[in-house]
Amino acid sequence: MTEGRVVALGDTRELLSLVAPHTEVLDLGGHPVTPGLVDSHCHFSAVHEIVTIDAAYPSVGSIKEIAAKVRERTATVPPGTWIVGTGWNEGTLAERRYIVAADLDTVSPDHPVWLSHASECYGAGNSLALRLAGVQSSTTDPPHGRIERDEEGRPTGVLIDAAQLAVTRLIPPPSQEDRIRGVARACELFHAEGVTSVKDGGGDAQRWEDYLLALERGLLGIRTFFMWEAPRELAPCNALLGHIAGAKASSAARTGHQLMCGGVKIYLDGTTGARTAWVYDDWYEGPGILDGGNKGYPVVDADVFRDQAKLFHSNGIHMSVHCIGDRAIDFCLDCYEEALAENPVAGLRHGLIHCHIPTHEALDRIVELQRRFDVAVPETQPTFLWFLGDYYAANFGPARNSRLFPLRSYSMRGINWTAGSDYPVTPSGPRYGIAAAMCRQTLLNRYGPHPFGVQEAIGPLEALAAYSSQAARQLFLEDWVGSLTPGKYADLAVWERDFGTVTPEEARENRCLLTMVGGREVYRRHGF
Template sequence: MKHCKITLLASLMIAGAASAEPVLLHNVKGYGFNSDRELVSFTALAFDDTSGKVLARGDKTLQTQFVDARRVDGGGKTVLPGLIDGHGHLLGLGEELSQADLRGQPSEEAAVKVVADFARSQPQAAWIIGRGWNQVLWDSKQFPTTALLDEAIGDRPVWLTRIDGHAGWANSKALALAGITKDTLDPPGGKIIRDADGNPTGVLMNNARRYIARVLPATSTEDNISALQAAFQQLLSLGITSVHDAGISSELATLYQQLAADGKLPIRIYAMLSSRNADLADWLAGGIWQEPADWLSIRSVKIYGDGALGSRGAALLSDYSDQPGHTGLLVTQPDALTQIMQLTINAGFQANVHAIGDRANRLVLDRFEQLATAEQRLAGRHRIEHAQIVAPDDIPRFKTLNVLPSMQAVHATSDKNMAGDRLGVARLRGAYAWRSFIDQGSIIVGGSDFPVELANPFHGLHASVTRQDQQNQPQGGWLPEQRLTLVEALRSFTVDAAYGAFQEDNMGTLAPGSWADFILIDQDIFSIDPSQLWQVQTEQTWVHGQLRFQQAAD
């Protein structure tokens, strides 16, 4: 979708003139949810484009109820509630759109060629920045080194983030600027990959990436606004009307507040403060920040447990099957994890903890059990972000402790080729276990983790229902017993994601009284073969009763 021909109709809330009378969207195949989270259908939707609220939904009889309404013919298109990405990184997405894109490159050599071509196109850039490499796709399966990067680009520093965001690849120029040598110690929760003689090879994992972060050029507010606008434009084109932004800096939180005050947020943002912010205690002391029309909500904290599976940073209870003696990394040490979670819970904020490996998930569940009362857990709707590898005995604890699994379906289809190598067969019983969570009554907050994965929510719906990649592999699906139904998958990207942000009464259902956030798509997802779900295109995106995006005619 990065190169899709699109038209952004309004980049500001205030753009476009709202009509004085209601609007009646008719001649549609509409789907929404009722108060019991059951799927309902409709052929007409009435809404107020001034207040931004849904007035009614039903059939053609609404035309007699709203005789003075401005009518919009939906042309028989399918209408869904605006899709909610329950775990993404807005600024990271916007920045990636202007960086070297290494996603899907089949070898280290191919990735270096992309970076070299990008560098030649950016002669003024002080640093060459990129993202998306994945050694799992390479024949070698080995981490890259500085060697090929140095040959291609030796005069400027290069920093390339792995696709999962938990490792980075630098050339020698970047290592030198960061002061990384043979004598540099691994920081707590981080690792410098070294050769047999102890010399850095160029790959830095988890907290070791901070050595590079300290010397990267600072970005300006204008740079950040430009990146955010690019992200907003892409997300609207994909049918996403709300994002849970997972782990933002204090500076970005302040910028969001200003954009909301100025009416310049075209999508809704549920922002998680990063636990790494030096002034986190001050933010918590200030209390929940809620914009009345749900354009911005700041009432949660993103806390970091472990690394990622692909870079062997996920914290496991037992050794990695393909690296004996290694159990991953805890990005936040247990005592510090306890302190940050307690601070967050006591402040009345939602604690959303990144945990991928089974050890990290257990550590977090233990702390929710120890640090919060049953009442606090129920009211807090605390979450574990990813919950990818969970010991089977720990899965019921999510329901018992009222902890929400915030999961990204596309991670399963991306990881299926390496998860077995990392974990072995036995641990796959608790891997990407969506069905197990749903069957016990847990509510799954769906998302993509963009830009780790592509932001397209229909990729997530497809992965949820088929457990297959876009080439329909493997046949029958990977761990197919964990598939979701399409209704369950759609819930995870609408009303259930809204529940994970305390917003189920206002969005994700298209029920009367909720925000008029909806999309028109080119196919009826309940009529097509599930294998085609990832190909669905968004033709129109409406937010707050205003048309924000329309796909341009060919």
């Protein structure tokens, strides 16, 4: 390596012949090296570690333990102060249900509480939080959102999708300094997992400015491809085009390949945990229990989304769309096809974020769209199988479980796909996703060892490619990162084990020993 680039690859004898008097030689002790890994969809900030309660497994394993954390926090701040937490997941809670207001009221009668779900698409508040937000029995569900209610019609405390805004708009935001600290902390977490590049899953002008400031302070040690979150109405999208053009023009020369103004992220449907993702067949409330009549919904007006897709495509903007349900995936493909029919420009690599349960017909369409236009790239999260699978298996039901994340089908059909963590929804380590892609098991085995079957399992090197060369391409960085190639940046990771020979269990426990970005050491495991 020299000046941050890979110069040559070879065995020890070949490379020692290139050593000059002032060359630094690093002996890795026979440990394997991979390219620095690439997370193709995450929310790149650990500010929640700084300002919120950790309600994620294994920090907590029950609602009782979460309530105890809330009680502890109330003792440290004045009455009326918001208590905020994040990361809970009903699939890993002993009670196997949502948190509700009644769980929180006794431990926090004088402090409003909001606990965001791991997906960040729904959450639970106490009665004081609901009262401050004006949420009561007579409150109607907002467009593209839902207030969970008990049998008598009273709000339970769970607010889904757009309904969350009634509470979250009241919570004081983190300070800019806390947000910058959150970016720096996220770099530390990702470096420790061998990740050197990320695609940030959506932000606004404030978030873009945070990144610029972090970069200026030398705190942005991850190559970041920034996606702007699209408004859920069409008119503001025209203004967003101006923001994107301005950001690209003002930043390209000074940010290079460290911070890139990438494109637009659009939400189309809801989530699996809240059973609001847009599907053809009814959701399940639990094993064998149909949630009759609930097929989820789009979280944006369908006509608005269609026009958004055409607007961004016609302006040459890369976009990736949050689409979990099979009906949402199909509708997204419909809109991509319509946009391309009007303006058949190839190479924008529009993505399908999550893309949980595509139909066989959708796979055919993805093949054709990639072949003709280089669009419709599934940006998947195999980690969900492991960390969220214990409620996914119950909510999807057997027929859909078998086609959740059809990774082998992607490979067999020649579909380009990528992998990511959706951090902080799941931890930042690609090792978890590689293991999950291999075995398709869940963390707690609540519904047996293989509720999703093994037909769509793949090998470790296929999974590794989705976190390296394939993901780099979706960040438009394939000429610079994603493989150890002379001329590319010296972004690399050193590992305890060779991913090519690991079992799923070994992949999950495979620790990163050293990470470099541009030839500069950014992480070294203690003792290495």
